[in-house]
Amino acid sequence: MILIATTVALLAVMAMAMIRAFAGPTIFDRVLAGNLFGTKVVLLIAVLGFLFGRPDFLDVALTYALINFISVIGVLRFVEITKRSTSKEEK
Amino acid sequence: MALFIDIISGVCLLIGSFLIFSGALGVLRFPDFYTRMHAAGVTETLAASLILIGLMLIAGWGLVLAKLILILLFILLTSPTASHALGKAAWKAGLKPAGTTENSDHR
Amino acid sequence: MRHTISIAIMLSIIWLINSGHYSPLFLVFGAVSVAFVIWFAHRMDVIDDESQPIHLSAELPLYYGWLIKKIVVANIDVARRAWQVKPSISPSIQNIPVSQKTDMGRVIFANSINLTPGTLSVELNNEQVLVHSLTYEAMQELVEGEMGRRVSKIE
Numbered sequence: 001m002i003l004i005a006t007t008v009a010l011l012a013v014m015a016m017a018m019i020r021a022f023a024g025p026t027i028f029d030r031v032l033a034g035n036l037f038g039t040k041v042v043l044l045i046a047v048l049g050f051l052f053g054r055p056d057f058l059d060v061a062l063t064y065a066l067i068n069f070i071s072v073i074g075v076l077r078f079v080e081i082t083k084r085s086t087s088k089e090e091k
Numbered sequence: 092m093a094l095f096i097d098i099i100s101g102v103c104l105l106i107g108s109f110l111i112f113s114g115a116l117g118v119l120r121f122p123d124f125y126t127r128m129h130a131a132g133v134t135e136t137l138a139a140s141l142i143l144i145g146l147m148l149i150a151g152w153g154l155v156l157a158k159l160i161l162i163l164l165f166i167l168l169t170s171p172t173a174s175h176a177l178g179k180a181a182w183k184a185g186l187k188p189a190g191t192t193e194n195s196d197h198r
Numbered sequence: 199m200r201h202t203i204s205i206a207i208m209l210s211i212i213w214l215i216n217s218g219h220y221s222p223l224f225l226v227f228g229a230v231s232v233a234f235v236i237w238f239a240h241r242m243d244v245i246d247d248e249s250q251p252i253h254l255s256a257e258l259p260l261y262y263g264w265l266i267k268k269i270v271v272a273n274i275d276v277a278r279r280a281w282q283v284k285p286s287i288s289p290s291i292q293n294i295p296v297s298q299k300t301d302m303g304r305v306i307f308a309n310s311i312n313l314t315p316g317t318l319s320v321e322l323n324n325e326q327v328l329v330h331s332l333t334y335e336a337m338q339e340l341v342e343g344e345m346g347r348r349v350s351k352i353e
Contacts, residue, residue: 002101006142009108013134016115020127028124028181035173036118036131039166040111043142046162050146058158059216065162069169076180083184110277117280125318126289129276129332132315137273157215171312178320178330188291188330 003051010044031075038068100148107141114138123189124181128174135170139163201250202236208250209235251302257352261306264348269314276315276332288334293326297346303353310345 014037021033042065049057110133117130143163150156213228239245247253279285298304308319308327316336321328331337340346 002104006104006108006145009112013111013115016119020118026124026181026186028177028184028186029127032124032128032131032177033118035177036115036134039135039139039170042162042166043111043139046143046146046159050149055150055155055158058155058162062158062162062165062216065165065169069165069173072173073176076176080180080183110273113277113280117276117285120280120285121287123289125291125330126287126332128318128330129316130280132312132318133273133276133280136269136313136315154215154218161212161215167313171309174312175308175319175322178318182320182328188289 003047006047007044007051010040010047014040014044027079031072031079034075035068035072038064038072042068096148100145103141103145103148107138107145110134110138110141124186125178125188128178132170132174135166135174139166200252201245201247202240204250204252205239205245206232206236248302254302254352261348261352265310265313265345268345272314272316272336275336279332287332289330289332290334290337291320291328291330292337292341294329294340294346295326296322296324297343297350298353299350300353303349306353307346307349310349311340 017033017037017040021030021037024030042061045057045061045064049055049061114130114132114134117133118127121127121130140163143159143166147156147159150159209232210228213232217224217228236245239249251258279287296304296307298307304322304324304327308322311317311319311327311329314336316332317340318330319327320330329337329340331340
């Protein structure tokens with residue numbers, strides 16, 4: 001019962017993160033929303049594992065957490081480098 | 092005793108859900124990027140810990156508990172790094188925080 | 199040597215948690231993979247005080263115990279502000295002097311600032327850290343410097 005409530009709350013939070021990701025306005029808001037969405041997916045997978053009685057899902061959650069962290073850093077590097085090269089071209 | 096643990100875990104999960112919702116509400120409502128990052132911080136520290144602690148109490152002793160602790164540690168270790176990288180990238184890109192009170196910025 | 203043993207124990211624990219199979223064959227595989235990772239880490243020269251801060255292990259739990267209290271209070275404060283009809287926030291940005299001498303201490307300090315909702319370290323160098331805070335009060339608390347003193351004590 002409480003697990004279902006937690007799942008609903010997490011889904012609502014993910015929907016709100018999506019709204020922020022589409023609304024922007026800057027690219028960093030979108031990365032922030034993406035990161036938020038990612039960490040909530042980790043929690044959602046863990047809660048769903050208990051809801052369905054299959055705690056093996058935790059392996060997936062752990063892997064997702066690793067990939068989420070790396071991807072945020074990767075996207076930020078990409079944004080930084082693209083910004084630098086475009087500002088050089090303007091000069 | 093089992094009932095007692097169930098109640099504590101339920102309370103943890105409910106407070107965690109409420110806090111995580113508050114954080115997302117802050118992400119939607121706060122006026123600029125830097126203030127939104129603070130709201131996102133709420134969902135990543137205490138709220139995530141409370142939800143995972145609630146799950147740990149259901150899990151009982153075993154491998155599942157160890158994996159949950161591993162996930163919690165991983166979230167707590169990486170979220171400050173990710174938010175620092177995000178804040179630094181935004182600052183380097185010249186994004187100015189809105190409506191700040193400049194208190195002796197250049198001392 | 200102490201660092202190598204500590205990293206071996208840590209890797210073994212992580213392997214044991216994530217494996218779930220404890221037949222002799224799998225245990226041998228695990229031992230081999232741990233040995234491989236230690237060899238790689240030796241070649242990359244990353245086994246030192248920075249990756250394995252065992253000289254801090256006595257004081258670190260005490261400090262994090264204190265930090266958890268701060269984090270809970272700050273979380274409640276930020277969550278309360280998110281629900282207000284008109285959020286009463288006063289964002290401020292300021293350079294805070296960093297008193298820690300070692301890199302480890304400075305990183306712990308910036309990490310603690312980031313872990314506490316309401317404050318965010320934007321830029322860190324050897325003398326100061328640029329902090330953005332959600333409220334003026336949170337900034338005043340950092341300027342007062344209790345967190346900095348506690349980190350300096352344990353580094």
